[in-house]
Amino acid sequence: MAEITSSVTQLHYSSEPKVNATIYHNASYAASDDEIPTVDYFLLFSDNPVQRFLALENLRQACEEYGFFYLVNHTIPDEVLDSILKGFSDFFDPKTIDERKVFNKSDPSDKIRWGLNSSAGENREYLKVVAHPQFHAPSNPSGLSKILEEYHKAMRKIAAGLARAVSKTLGFEENYIEKEFNLKLGFDVMAMNLYPPSSRSKGAIGIPEHTDPGFVISLVQDVDGGLQILSHQGKWIKAYIPHHAILIQLGDHLEVLTNGKYKSHIHRVIVNNNKVPRISVVTLHGPALDKFISPGTEFVHEEPQKYHGMTYRESLEANGCDQIDVQSSLDKLRLV
Numbered sequence: 555m556a557e558i559t560s561s562v563t564q565l566h567y568s569s570e571p572k573v574n575a576t577i578y579h580n581a582s583y584a585a586s587d588d589e590i591p592t593v594d595y596f597l598l599f600s601d602n603p604v605q606r607f608l609a610l611e612n613l614r615q616a617c618e619e620y621g622f623f624y625l626v627n628h629t630i631p632d633e634v635l636d637s638i639l640k641g642f643s644d645f646f647d648p649k650t651i652d653e654r655k656v657f658n659k660s661d662p663s664d665k666i667r668w669g670l671n672s673s674a675g676e677n678r679e680y681l682k683v684v685a686h687p688q689f690h691a692p693s694n695p696s697g698l699s700k701i702l703e704e705y706h707k708a709m710r711k712i713a714a715g716l717a718r719a720v721s722k723t724l725g726f727e728e729n730y731i732e733k734e735f736n737l738k739l740g741f742d743v744m745a746m747n748l749y750p751p752s753s754r755s756k757g758a759i760g761i762p763e764h765t766d767p768g769f770v771i772s773l774v775q776d777v778d779g780g781l782q783i784l785s786h787q788g789k790w791i792k793a794y795i796p797h798h799a800i801l802i803q804l805g806d807h808l809e810v811l812t813n814g815k816y817k818s819h820i821h822r823v824i825v826n827n828n829k830v831p832r833i834s835v836v837t838l839h840g841p842a843l844d845k846f847i848s849p850g851t852e853f854v855h856e857e858p859q860k861y862h863g864m865t866y867r868e869s870l871e872a873n874g875c876d877q878i879d880v881q882s883s884l885d886k887l888r889l890v
């Protein structure tokens with residue numbers, strides 16, 4: 555499979571998703587079908603110590619060698635996943651687009667934001683909501699807010715479980731990450747994305763290359779369609795998320811905390827082969843806004859410190875963005 559050229563990799567860690575038209579015009583967006591690891595959530599907490607040990611070792615490898623994995627046996631009932639995806643499929647009905655435009659404002663304090671991009675660089679309709687510490691959602695259509703909140707609560711429990719398990723894989727007490735990020739007051743943003751089929755898109759790109767801030771990012775989708783992740787080895791890999799599984803990607807702030815041991819990974823969505831629209835529901839599980847995040851002392855004795863510290867709020871705003879934009883600022887956090 556063809557690999558993307560080094561000129562494209564230079565776009566990594568740009569402050570905002572930016573598109574260099576010349577590079578993208580020439581790019582093939584080819585990606586490989588290499589396997590992505592699967593982590594069994596249930597086994598991470600098994601009463602059987604051997605099973606638990608093996609599951610944690612599998613998680614450690616997925617975090618260290620990939621930075622993304624499919625989570626199965628994760629406790630969210632299939633019906634909850636189906637209803638959230640169906641709910642947003644109805645929400646994004648083209649006939650009701652005018653109702654959504656009320657959220658198309660751009661105030662720094664926005665808790666709900668809607669947008670539509672239809673250009674060579676991005677083809678996506680989205681709704682973003684701040685889901686924690688306070689939950690926000692449109693009140694219309696009735697019922698959507700309730701299923702979104704139910705889904706978010708269930709997803710938060712999983713993120714808390716992952717925080718315990720990931721702490722153990724790093725050799726710490728299980729509350730290490732919870733404490734370092736103050737996750738009880740964690741700043742979570744949900745992004746619901748609708749990608750058009752290629753017949754209605756203005757270009758190949760659904761969402762341009764980026765990493766996401768925070769601890770972990772969870773993603774569920776209705777159909778496969780173009781999510782690609784750049785591996786450690788610089789190879790684009792297609793995500794084929796098993797039905798009802800959750801894709802977990804590590805966030806920028808886990809990379810900072812671990813001084814680069816567990817890295818966030820660049821990803822993008824390519825829509826040029828899509829026959830039907832695709833919906834994804836993405837949750838960015840972040841530290842508390844006032845929490846100062848810097849590399850843990852335990853990670854800087856062997857390797858020199860690679861990132862400097864900032865509060866989560868400062869890092870979200872470092873590139874002139876609003877908190878609800880949840881843009882990466884890894885470029886500003888890196889020391890080298």
Ligand SMILES: O=C(O)CCC(=O)C(=O)O
Nearest residue numbers: 745747766781823834836
């Ligand atoms: O929809 C997808 O597959 C990816 C979305 C994404 O990367 C994001 O919302 O940050």
Ligand SMILES: [Fe+2]
Nearest residue numbers: 764765766821
């Ligand atoms: Fe993302």
